[in-house]
Amino acid sequence: MLKSKLRYFLFHLIVGGFGILLLYPVIWLLISSFKVSEDIFVTVGSLIPSPFTFDNYTQGWEGFGGNSFGVFIKNTLIFVIFMLIGHLISCSLIAFGFARLKFFGRGFWFAIMIASLMLPYEVVMIPQYVIFSKLGWLNSLAPLVVPAYFGHPFFIFLLVQFIRTIPRELDEAAIIDGCSTFGVYRRIILPLITPALATTAIFTFYWTWDNLLGPVLYLNSPNKYTVSMALNMFLSNDSVSNWGAMFAMSIVTLIPVFGIFFLFQRYVVEGISTSGIKG
Structure with missing residues (x-):
C-alpha cells in the first residue's frame, strides 16, 4: 500500500512539474501584461510586476486606426462562424458520399483528396490570389470563407473514418422505411457523428x-482586420513596439481558446479516437 501511494505521488509530481514547465510561457505572458512595457524584457527573470499596472489593457483595447480591439474580435468571430458553417456542411456531405455512396472512381478521388493534405499552402497561395483578384474579392472575407464550403481534406478524412464505424444496417433499415439517400444522411448519419462534427468545429475554431x-x-x-492582424500591428520596425499592449490583448484573445478547450475537450478526444478505430 505504501509503495503504491509513493508511486502515485511521484507520478503526479512529475506530470505536474512538466505541466508547470509547459505552462510557464503562458504564465510569463500573463504576468508581463501587467508590467510597464519598458520593464518587460529588463526584468525577464522576475515574475512579480513592479509597478503593477492595468494600462496595457486600456491601451490595447483602444486599438488603432479609430477601431477598438472589440472590432477586431467581432471581425474574427464573423470569420469563425462562416468557416464553421462551411466546414460542417461541406465536409459532412462529402464524407457521407465517400463512406456510403458507390460511384465511379471513388477510390481514385479519395486518394487525390488525401494526397492534397501533403500540398503546402504556399504552393496554391499565388494561383488562388490571382483567381480571387480577378473575381474582385480582395479586401473581403470571401477569399477566406468561400473555399471552406468546398470541404477540407483533413476533416473529410476524419468524418469518413467515423462514418465507417456506423453499421450499414441502420442505413438499410431507414431506406426500407422510405428514407431517401439525403434522409439517411440527415436522420441517421448526422446525429451519430456528433463527436466528429464537434472535433471538426473545435479545430476549425482554433485554426481560424x-x-x-x-x-x-x-x-x-x-x-476588417482580425485579432491576429491586430496583434501584429502592435509591433513596429520603425518605432518602439508596444509589447505591453500586445501581451495584454494576447491574453484577451487566449480566453476563448482556453474556454473552448476546457468545455469541449471530451469531444476532441472522442472524435479523434473513435475515427481511428476502423480504416
Whole structure:
C-alpha cells in the first residue's frame, strides 16, 4: 500500500512539474501584461510586476486606426462562424458520399483528396490570389470563407473514418422505411457523428482564430482586420513596439481558446479516437 501511494505521488509530481514547465510561457505572458512595457524584457527573470499596472489593457483595447480591439474580435468571430458553417456542411456531405455512396472512381478521388493534405499552402497561395483578384474579392472575407464550403481534406478524412464505424444496417433499415439517400444522411448519419462534427468545429475554431497569413493576404482595411492582424500591428520596425499592449490583448484573445478547450475537450478526444478505430 505504501509503495503504491509513493508511486502515485511521484507520478503526479512529475506530470505536474512538466505541466508547470509547459505552462510557464503562458504564465510569463500573463504576468508581463501587467508590467510597464519598458520593464518587460529588463526584468525577464522576475515574475512579480513592479509597478503593477492595468494600462496595457486600456491601451490595447483602444486599438488603432479609430477601431477598438472589440472590432477586431467581432471581425474574427464573423470569420469563425462562416468557416464553421462551411466546414460542417461541406465536409459532412462529402464524407457521407465517400463512406456510403458507390460511384465511379471513388477510390481514385479519395486518394487525390488525401494526397492534397501533403500540398503546402504556399504552393496554391499565388494561383488562388490571382483567381480571387480577378473575381474582385480582395479586401473581403470571401477569399477566406468561400473555399471552406468546398470541404477540407483533413476533416473529410476524419468524418469518413467515423462514418465507417456506423453499421450499414441502420442505413438499410431507414431506406426500407422510405428514407431517401439525403434522409439517411440527415436522420441517421448526422446525429451519430456528433463527436466528429464537434472535433471538426473545435479545430476549425482554433485554426481560424489564429490564422494570420490568409487575412494578411486579402484584407487591407483596418476595420476588417482580425485579432491576429491586430496583434501584429502592435509591433513596429520603425518605432518602439508596444509589447505591453500586445501581451495584454494576447491574453484577451487566449480566453476563448482556453474556454473552448476546457468545455469541449471530451469531444476532441472522442472524435479523434473513435475515427481511428476502423480504416
